[in-house]
Amino acid sequence: MIRNILIGTALATLAMNPALAQEINVKLGVLNDRSGVYADLSGEGSVIAAQMAVEDFKAADKGMKVEIISADHQNKPDIGSSIARKWYDEEGVNAILDVPTSSVALAVADITAEKNGVLINSGAGSTELTQGQCKPTTIHWTYDTAALANGTGKALTDAGGKKWFFITADYAFGQSLQENTAKVVEASGGEVVGNVDAPFPTTDFSSYLLQAQGSGADVIGLANAGGDTVNAIKQASEFGITQAGQKLAALLFFITDVQALGAQTAQGLSLTSAFYWDRNDATREWSKRFMERHGAEPTMVQAGVYSGTLQYLKAVEALGSAEDGKAVAAKMKESPFDDPLFGKGSIRGDGRAIHDMYLYEVKTPAESTGEWDLYKEVATISGEDAFLPMLEECDFTKQ
Amino acid sequence: MAIAEDTVKTGPLRESIGMPRLHKVIFLVLLGLALLLPYGVYPVFAMKVMCFALFAYAFNLLLGFGGLLSFGHAAYFGGASYVAAHAAKVWGLTPELSILAGTVAAALLGLVIGALSIRRQGIYFAMVTLAFAQMVYFFALQVPFTGGEDGIQSVPRGDLFGLISLRSNMALYYFVLAITFGGILLIYRIVHSPFGQVLKAIRENEPRAISLGYQVNRYKLIVFTLSAALAGLAGATKSQVFQLASLTDVHWAMSGEVVLMTLLGGMGTVFGPIVGAAVIVTMQNYLATFGAWVTVIQGAIFVISVLLFREGIVGVISKWLKRPL
Amino acid sequence: MFELLGVPPQVLMGQLLLGLINGSFYAVLSLGLAVIFGLLNIINFAHGAQYMMGAFAAWMLLTYVGVGYWPALIVAPLVVGAIGIVLERLMLARLYHLDHLYGLLLTFGLALIIQGLFRNYYGISGLPYQIPASLSGGYNLGFMFLPTYRGWVVVASVIVCFATWFIIEKTKLGAYLRAATENPVLVGAFGINVPRMITLTYGFGVALAGFAGVLAAPIYSVNPNMGADLIIVVFAVVVIGGMGSIMGAILTGYGLGLVEGLTRVFYPEGSAVVIFVIMAIVLLFRPEGLFGRAG
16 A cells, blocks of 8 residues: 555656656765764764755756765774675665774775775875775875875975974874875975874873973974874973974864864964865855854865765766766766865876865964964965875776 | 683583573574574674674673673784784785684783783772783784774685685675684583583682682683683684774773673673673664764663663573573 | 983983873872772772863863862862762662672763763863963973973872871871771761761762862863773772772872883883883782782
């Protein structure tokens, strides 16, 4: 009985709307951290960003039916990969978005390639996604550790910060961040005068900061992330390190972190970002709408989810189907983009999105006119300079 | 190796003589269900449940029958998963050898940590095991072979004995089922052996057991090592299923999770840990969309279990049936 | 000028002083654990969460009520302690007749709930809390720049630790407490309300954690996870010291802070594990802990 009614309705809609026969169904899954350390910079905000992309793309008018689902991977690769498998196998998801935490991102990239979906990663920083473990179905949108190192390392050395001291989180991520930055510093004519490996996580950085202070360096590079960086900066201000003229460079830092510190403590800090809400009219307009829905300004990760989704939908529209992930990814790489948030750019054969990065300095409380008025732009780093060169074997457009 | 001999000698026949009929029936029903499970449930999910069931079962051997609350079992679970993943990916070993390598590593780790930890009792013991597990965590975070926060990714599934491909979920499922069921029956056998009886005596009244001439610490160390090895077996198997090993499995939150599974299912019961693991893993799976509430809900289950039903789910059923389960 | 393993003495002095500051937190936290353990025989796994609540209470008082640092230093521990008392009455009190492990499991569950709730409402990035104006700035000690606030942390912790020791070891109230630990029934027979004493003791131990939280708020990030990992280090401190004496808990706390400070100079990579390594060594040679009573 019920089934009859359902079939009846379906037939009726078909009859009423001839275009429905060609309707493209797209299902997107936002898989990120909704409870842990990355919840503020990705989380619900990324879901909202994806929804805004679908609305701004006017998918419904173009005969596309886009559905967005979301889940919390709790930063655990096993949970993330089981959700991803289930999404592809049972829920018919076509693409997975965001995925911060590199261990989860790499696991999901694997599964995505196996199931022929698309992974548009915005939240994770590992260069492995488009280098050692590159996949034809991976698009890495927003940033990676190399881009951050290049941005902050080069711009600050060029600006006169010749002597560097690193405080490094003692695990793979921290080490690679330090290594990448040190290379750039030396290539730009600077030198590394010392470094200290701090266990991860550390709450008290005073000891390491004193070592950095004693080294006579111009710049103290913080090769760590999240709460560790926040603590280090807070304590650097307490020990009068920034006031004494040494510059702090946070190699991975988000606007939500700056906001947590407050402009008083974070002032003068240098950092690299792919996106800042107050950069131009387009970013301001979009961020205003985002703010209304989310109650906070967007991070670069959330902005990246928006732009990545937009480009993805364009490719799907052009292909007329979202079924073949490899084909959609290839289509995305075909033509350069001009994105409202990330400007002009293109997606390379290995899936790396190439766009400008920016070096920012945190404003002093006197310069800041509001809670979120935090950055001033110091330099633009062109996409070619920011990202690592493509590996030959990862150029999937040639295969 | 003594353990392996033991199973060979006793064999399935002797075992069935010692097993009450009710337990036999339940085990058979469980096995039957497990054989059909992948046709109804997503196989990877089912395998995850089984790995955790074995993990909780190994933990219950220590807590429920040895009376020792370890708050650091993640060290063996996660440590073995790293070793097995490394063995399969870098050394190119077959799945069964990789799992064996992980299990042996966990046993050795358990032997060392156990020898130190059993010098203290009760709450101290819990804290000491927790602290050692934290050391293992820092070690896993820093040494290069674990890949830090990236973990060990893309572990190949390989061919069982170099012959049977485990690339399909179904083939792997039955392999995992065999391991889990074998491990659980082995633990059942240990618990119901004379060795298990001595353990029970120690748990109930340690001074009495000492006065009867038992070398209590040796028994404790053996059961600790066994439990660590079997937890390692579960962790090593998990690394083959998910094709990765990561910091999650060595973090102390994982140690807390296995305590929760055992407590919820019913510690010291035969079937409790299996039920507890199934409930918690299913819950995590379906609550993933609730985000941060998962930890709150887990905490609430902890509190409710401790305050209202300390016997656990199976313990309550067993009281109701007036039969030990 | 002599150098020790390539480290000039000024640097060494500076690092020792920093170690002492960290030791202050260890001392106050392990003291709280030891006080609770002494009377209730419960390992309070929620101690880290309660430390975090202290920091959040200070932040909330400032943000919602406009109450500054100094009143918060008194009010926040009282609030956290009061919450502890409620928890003890509603939950812990039902477990005293059972194995002590249940207390550990219950408080572990409570820690999960508390941290989870704070994460839901305040996110994970942390919240800013400024150093009070009267304690900002610092002194140049010649070998290092000592922020005034850090100096205050040491002073405050020493005062609190000593006062606690004095109350428990030297006053009549303390004598009742110690007697109740040995033989609650007998003490009850003398007309002393033992259950109420237990409740207040738990409240006091929790308040100590809250106090440490307020002390930490201006220098560490105020976030829901701030106590989660710290508690495990403090457990190790407690195992090393043994829970036999109040003074033991205090001295071990400061001592291990110093050891950790030295490790940060000579072998920074090892500073996270040094306490656990010491714990293993102590267990090998003196399983009851440095200050513990044998048996």
